[in-house]
Amino acid sequence: MTPKSIAMQTRRQLLRDFLTWLKENLFSPWYNALITIVSAAVIYVALKGILHWVFYGAKWGVVTTNLRLFAVGPYPTDQLWRVWLALGLALVLGGLSWGAWGGRSLVALILVIPFLVVFWLAPITPAAKRNWTVVLFLFVLSSAVAEFVRPLRKPLQKILPFAWLVAFFVTLVLLHGFKGSQRLPLVETGLWGGLLLTILLAVVAIVLSFPIGVLLALGRRSSLPIVKLFSIFYIELIRGVPLVTVLFMAQIMLPLFLPPNLRIDKVLRAMAGMTLFAAAYLAENVRGGLQAIPKGQYEAAQALGLNYYQTMRYIILPQALRAVIPAIVGQFISLFKDTSLVAIVGLLDLLSIALSVIAQPQWIGLQREVFAFIGVIYWIFCYAMSYASRRLEVKLGVGVR
Amino acid sequence: MTTATVSEHARPPFWRDERVLAVIAQIIFLIVVIVVAAYMYSNMYHELSRRGLKPGFDFLKLEAGFPIGETPIPYTPGDTYARAFLVGVVNTIKVSVIGIILATILGIVIGVARLSTNWLLRAIATVYIEIIRNTPLLVQLFFWFTAVMLKFPRIKQAIRLPGPIYLSNRGIAMVWFKPTESFSLWLIFLLAGLVVATLVFRYRSHYQDRTGNPGYPWIFGSATWLLFALVGWFLVPGAPITVDKPVLAGLNFKGGARLTPEFSALLVGLVVYTAAFIAEVVRAGILAVDKGQREAAKALGLTDFQMMRYIVFPQAMRVIIPPLTSQYLNLTKNSSLAVAIGYPDLFNVAGTIFNQTGKSIEVITLIMGSYLSMSLLTSLFMNWYNRRVRLVER
Numbered sequence: 025m026t027p028k029s030i031a032m033q034t035r036r037q038l039l040r041d042f043l044t045w046l047k048e049n050l051f052s053p054w055y056n057a058l059i060t061i062v063s064a065a066v067i068y069v070a071l072k073g074i075l076h077w078v079f080y081g082a083k084w085g086v087v088t089t090n091l092r093l094f095a096v097g098p099y100p101t102d103q104l105w106r107v108w109l110a111l112g113l114a115l116v117l118g119g120l121s122w123g124a125w126g127g128r129s130l131v132a133l134i135l136v137i138p139f140l141v142v143f144w145l146a147p148i149t150p151a152a153k154r155n156w157t158v159v160l161f162l163f164v165l166s167s168a169v170a171e172f173v174r175p176l177r178k179p180l181q182k183i184l185p186f187a188w189l190v191a192f193f194v195t196l197v198l199l200h201g202f203k204g205s206q207r208l209p210l211v212e213t214g215l216w217g218g219l220l221l222t223i224l225l226a227v228v229a230i231v232l233s234f235p236i237g238v239l240l241a242l243g244r245r246s247s248l249p250i251v252k253l254f255s256i257f258y259i260e261l262i263r264g265v266p267l268v269t270v271l272f273m274a275q276i277m278l279p280l281f282l283p284p285n286l287r288i289d290k291v292l293r294a295m296a297g298m299t300l301f302a303a304a305y306l307a308e309n310v311r312g313g314l315q316a317i318p319k320g321q322y323e324a325a326q327a328l329g330l331n332y333y334q335t336m337r338y339i340i341l342p343q344a345l346r347a348v349i350p351a352i353v354g355q356f357i358s359l360f361k362d363t364s365l366v367a368i369v370g371l372l373d374l375l376s377i378a379l380s381v382i383a384q385p386q387w388i389g390l391q392r393e394v395f396a397f398i399g400v401i402y403w404i405f406c407y408a409m410s411y412a413s414r415r416l417e418v419k420l421g422v423g424v425r
Numbered sequence: 426m427t428t429a430t431v432s433e434h435a436r437p438p439f440w441r442d443e444r445v446l447a448v449i450a451q452i453i454f455l456i457v458v459i460v461v462a463a464y465m466y467s468n469m470y471h472e473l474s475r476r477g478l479k480p481g482f483d484f485l486k487l488e489a490g491f492p493i494g495e496t497p498i499p500y501t502p503g504d505t506y507a508r509a510f511l512v513g514v515v516n517t518i519k520v521s522v523i524g525i526i527l528a529t530i531l532g533i534v535i536g537v538a539r540l541s542t543n544w545l546l547r548a549i550a551t552v553y554i555e556i557i558r559n560t561p562l563l564v565q566l567f568f569w570f571t572a573v574m575l576k577f578p579r580i581k582q583a584i585r586l587p588g589p590i591y592l593s594n595r596g597i598a599m600v601w602f603k604p605t606e607s608f609s610l611w612l613i614f615l616l617a618g619l620v621v622a623t624l625v626f627r628y629r630s631h632y633q634d635r636t637g638n639p640g641y642p643w644i645f646g647s648a649t650w651l652l653f654a655l656v657g658w659f660l661v662p663g664a665p666i667t668v669d670k671p672v673l674a675g676l677n678f679k680g681g682a683r684l685t686p687e688f689s690a691l692l693v694g695l696v697v698y699t700a701a702f703i704a705e706v707v708r709a710g711i712l713a714v715d716k717g718q719r720e721a722a723k724a725l726g727l728t729d730f731q732m733m734r735y736i737v738f739p740q741a742m743r744v745i746i747p748p749l750t751s752q753y754l755n756l757t758k759n760s761s762l763a764v765a766i767g768y769p770d771l772f773n774v775a776g777t778i779f780n781q782t783g784k785s786i787e788v789i790t791l792i793m794g795s796y797l798s799m800s801l802l803t804s805l806f807m808n809w810y811n812r813r814v815r816l817v818e819r
Contacts, residue, residue, distance in 0.1 A: 049544035056543050063545035250451040254458065264800040265793045266758035268772060272792075276785045280472050281465035361561040368563075368765055375564055382571070391572040399560045399568070406559035 077392075086387045087397045088147045093381065094398070097217015097372045103201075103209070107220060108155050110195040115163040117184065117191055122163075123170025124180040132167040136160045192231055199224075213291035217372030219401065221291070225373065226360040229298035230306075230352075236299070237306025238345075242336065244307065245314055255307070262304035268365050271297045275369050294366045302359055309351040313344035353413035357406050364402075374398050469786070476783070484782050485510070491777055493769045495685060506778050513774030514795055520688065520770065521757040521799075524695040528756060529749075531696060532703025539708050550704065557701035563762055565698055570690035570766040580677065591671060591678060597689050598671035601682035611657050611665035618653025622646045687768035691760065699756045706752060710745035711737060742814045750807035754800050761796075771795055 051057045087094070096107055122132055143156040170180055199216065201208035216224065243255030262270065274297030279287065288296075317340055325335040367376035378398045382391050439445045473480065485507040492502050493512050497519055500512045538550040557565070575594050578584060583593035590599040626646035633640030658665065671681030684692075714737050722732040763770040772792060779788040 049542065059541070059543045060545050063543070063549055066549065067545070248447055248451050248454075250455055254454070261793070261797070264797040266761040266772070266796060268761045268764065269789070269792050269796065272772075272776075273789050276779075277469075277789065280469040280785065283468055284472065357559075361559075364561040364563040365762070368762075375561070375567070378564075379567070391568070391576075395564060395568040395572055399564055402561055402564060403556065403559045407555065410559065 082393050082396075083390055084393060086381060086390045086393050090377075090381050091146070091148060093218060093377055094374065094401075095218050096220045097377055098215050099217065099220065100211060100215065103211055106198050106201075106208070106211075108159065110198055112159045112162055113191050113195065115159050116166045117187055119163040119166030119168075120170045120180055121184050121188075123167040124177055124184060127167060127171070129164060129168035129171045133164050136164055189231075192227065196224075196228075213289050214372075216291060218377050219374050221366075221372060222360070222363045222374045225295060225298055225363040225366060225371075226356065228295045229302045229359055229363075230356050232295075232299045233302035233306050236303035238310055238341070240303060240307035241310035241314060244311055259304045259307050262301055263308070267298075267301050267362055268368055270301045271365060271369050273297065274300070290369070291371060294369060294371055298359070298363070298366075302355070305355055306352065309348050309355060310344060312351065313346075313348035314340065316347050317344055350413045350417040353409060353416065357409050357413075360405060360409070361402065374401065478783060480784075480786060482787055484784055484787070487782075489778070489781075491781065493774065494767070495688060495769055506782070509774055510771065510778065510791060513769055513771035516768070516774075517757070517760055517763075517770040517772075517795075518799070520691055520695070520760050520763070520768070524692055524699065524756050524760070525753050527692070527696045528699040528703055528752075531700035532752075533707050535700060535704035536707030536711070539704060540711060554701045554704055557698055558705075562694065562698045562759055563765060566690060566694040566762055566766055569694045569697075570686065573693075574686035574690045580673065583673075589670060594686065595677055596686045597684040598678035598681050599684075600668060600670050602666045603669035603680075604666050605663060607661040607663050608665045610661045611654075614653050614657025614660070615650075618650045618657070621653065622650035625649045685768075687763070687766050690766055691763050691768045691770075695756055695759060698759070699752055702752050702755070703749065706745055706748045707741075709748075710741035713744040714740045739814065743811075746807060746811045746814060750804060750811075753803055753807065757799055757803065758796060 050060045092101075096104065099107065119129075119132065123129060140157065140160055144153060146153075148156075170176060198208070199211065199220075200213065201210045203210045240255045240259060243251045244259065246252050246255070271294060274293045275290065278293050278296060282288070321339055321343070322335065325339045330339070363373055364375040366373050367379065370376075372380075375398060378394045381387055382394050387394075486505055488502075489504055489506045489509040490502050491509070493500055493509060495516060496512055497515050498512060500508055535550050535553060538546050539554070541547050541550075574596070577592045577594045580593045580595050583591040583598075585591055588600050590597065623646070626642045629640035629642035629645045631640075632638070633642065669680045671678040671683065673679075677683075718736050718740065719732060722736040727736065760770055761772040764773040764776060767773070775788050775792045779785060782788075
C-alpha cells in the first residue's frame with residue numbers, strides 16, 4: 025500500500041469514527057435528535073445574545089476606568105508598591121512550591137503567557153504592566169530554580185510550609201504598616217478594599233480557623249464529656265445559622281464583649297467573624313478525616329506507648345489531614361465566595377466596590393457590565409481552585425475507593 | 426500484704442491516673458470557659474448600663490411603627506415588634522419552601538441532563554453548573570435584582586408572556602386561581618376523595634403484590650381522586666375556584682398573583698444557585714448505584730422507565746437524601762441574603778428592629794433561635810424521610 029492510500033484510509037476511518045460518535049452521542053434514538061436540535065437552538069440563541077452584548081452592547085468603560093478600584097479599593101496610590109511586593113512574595117513562594125512538588129517550570133511559563141497577554145492588552149498604567157511582567161517572571165524563575173537545582177528540593181519541601189505562614193504574617197504587617205513610621209506609614213484597614221480585601225479575608229479566615237477547627241474536631245471526638253459537649257454545641261450552633269448573622273454578631277456584639285479600652289476596627293471584626301464561622305465547618309471536615317482512620321492505627325500507637333498528644337501529632341492527624349485536603353480546598357472555595365457577604369456589613373470588598381461604582385451618577389444603568397466583570401473574576405479564582413482540588417484528589421488518591 | 430502491693434501497682438499516684446487527669450482537665454476547661462464567658466458578660470453588662478440599656482424582651486410588646494413591604498399575614502405599623510418579627514419569619518418560610526420545591530425540580534432535571542447520552546445537553550448542564558457554582562450567590566442576587574428585575578420595562582409597557590404573565594419593573598403579575606365561597610365545600614369533596622383514593626391505591630397495590638398481575642395502583646388512585654373532584658365541582662353551587670387574571674388598574678396590576686421584584690429576584694437567585702448544587706447531588710447519587718443493578722434490570726426485561734423507577738431511583742435516594750438535606754438547609758440560611766436586596770425576611774426585619782431599639786443581644790438571640798429551629802425542623806423531617814427510604818441492612 026502506498027503511504028497516500030494509508031493516509032486516505034485513516035482519513036476515511038476518522039470520518040467513520042466521527043459519524044459513529046455523532047450518531048451515538050447526538051442522534052440516536054429519535055428523541056435524542058430532537059434534544060440535540062433544541063439544545064443547539066438554545067446554545068445558538070444564548071451565545072449570539074451574549075457575544076453580541078459583549079462586543080457591541082456593553083459599555084466597558086465603567087470597568088476599564090475603575091480597574092484600580094476593583095483591584096485594591098481605596099488603598100493609597102503612593103503606597104501601592106507594598107501590594108506589589110506582597111504579590112511578588114506570594115508568587116515567588118508559589119513558584120518555589122510549584123517546582124518543589126514536581127511541577128514543570130515549562131508548564132508554569134505556558135500558564136503565565138495568557139496572563140501576560142491580558143495584562144499587556146489591558147488598559148492599565150505602563151508601571152502596572154511592568155510590575156505584572158516582573159512578578160509573573162519571578163514566578164516562572166523561582167519554579168525553574170526549584171525544578172533544576174535538585175539538592176534544593178528536599179529542604180524546600182520542608183521549609184516552604186513555614187515560609188508560607190511567615191509570609192502570611194509579613195504580608196499583613198507590610199500592608200498595614202506602623203503608626204508614625206516614615207518607610208511604612210500606617211494604612212488603616214478601612215482603606216483596604218477590592219479584590220485585595222476579598223483575598224485577604226478568605227486567606228486570613230482559612231489560616232486562622234485551621235488550628236481552632238482541628239481542636240474542635242478533636243474535641244468532638246474526645247472521650248471527655250464536657251469538652252465534647254462544648255465542641256458539639258459550638259459546631260452545631262455556627263452551622264445552624266447563616267454567615268450573615270455571624271458577621272452581624274461580630275460587628276455588634278464583639279465590641280460589647282471586649283473591654284472598653286480595646287477597640288478593634290470593622291475589618292478585624294469581620295475577619296474574626298469569618299474565622300469563627302470557618303472553624304466550625306473546618307472542624308466537620310477534619311472530623312470526617314479522623315473518622316476515616318482505621319481503629320488499628322490508634323491501637324498500634326497505644327501499643328507503642330505513645331500518649332494522646334503523640335498519637336495525634338505523629339500518627340492520626342498527618343493521615344487525617346492528608347485525606348481531607350480536597351474537602352478543605354472545597355471549603356476554601358465557598359469561603360472565598362462567602363467573603364462577598366462582608367459587603368452587607370459595610371466593608372469595601374470586591375462586591376462592595378462594584379456596588380459603589382454602579383451608584384456613581386456617571387455609570388448609571390451599567391449593572392450588567394459591572395456584575396459580569398466581578399462575576400468573571402470570582403469565577404476564575406473559584407474554578408482554578410476547584411480544578412486544582414480535583415487534580416490534588418487524583419494525586420493523593422483520596423476519594424477513590 | 427501481697428494484695429496491698431498489687432493494688433498499689435495497679436493504682437498509680439493520682440497525678441498520673443488517667444481517670445483523675447481526665448476529670449481535672451475537664452474542670453480546668455470548664456473554669457476557663459466560665460471565666461471567659463463571665464468576663465465577656467461583665468464587659469457587656471457595663472457597656473450596656475453605660476448606654477442606659479436594660480436587657481430583656483419587654484420591647485417586643487412595643488409598637489413597631491415601621492411599614493413592611495410584603496405582609497403575607499396582616500400587619501400595620503401600629504402592630505408590635507413581635508408581630509413585625511413574625512411577618513419576617515413567615516416571609517423567610519415562604520421564600521424557603523417555594524424555593525426548595527422549585528430548586529429540587531430544576532436540580533433533578535439538570536442532574537439527569539448531566540448524565541444524558543446526548544453530548545450537547547450534557548455540555549449545557551455542565552456549563553450551567555460550573556458557572557453558577559463558581560460565583561458568589563450574593564453577586565447573582567444583585568444581578569437578578571438590579572440587572573434583570575429592575576431592568577424590565579415600566580408597568581405600561583409590561584412584557585406579556587402567555588398565561589398571561591406580565592413582567593415589569595414593579596414585579597411579576599401572573600394568572601392564578603381564586604377560591605370562591607363554595608371552595609370550602611369543595612375542599613370536603615377533595616379530602617374525602619383523597620381518603621377513598623388512598624384506600625383504592627392500597628387495595629390495588631395489594632392486589633398486584635398478591636397476584637403478580639399489574640394493579641396500576643397510581644392510575645386507579647388518581648382516577649378515583651379526580652372523579653371525586655369532578656363530582657364535587659358539579660355538585661357545589663357555582664364554581665369553587667375561578668381563574669383570576671391580572672389586569673392593569675392605574676399604577677399597578679390588580680388580581681392574579683403578584684410577586685414583587687425583591688421576592689422574584691430572591692426566589693430566582695436561590696433556585697438557580699441551589700439547583701446547581703442539587704444537580705451535582707442527584708448526579709452523584711445516580712452514579713453511586715452499582716452498574717450491575719442496571720444490567721440486572723435489563724436482563725429482567727424492564728423498560729428504561731421501569732429500571733429508573735424501581736431499581737435506580739430507590740437506591741439513589743439513599744445516597745441523595747443526606748446531602749440534599751444540607752442543600753435545603755443552605756437555601757433556608759442563604760435566604761438571609763434578602764437583606765441585601767430589600768426583601769423583608771426575618772434577618773432584614775430583625776435588623777430594622779435592632780436599629781430602632783438598640784437591643785443587640787435580644788435581637789441576635791431571636792434571629793439565631795429562629796434559624797436554629799428552622800434548621801432543626803428541616804433536619805428532623807429529612808431524617809424521618811431518610812429512615813423510610815433507607816436500605817434495611819442485614
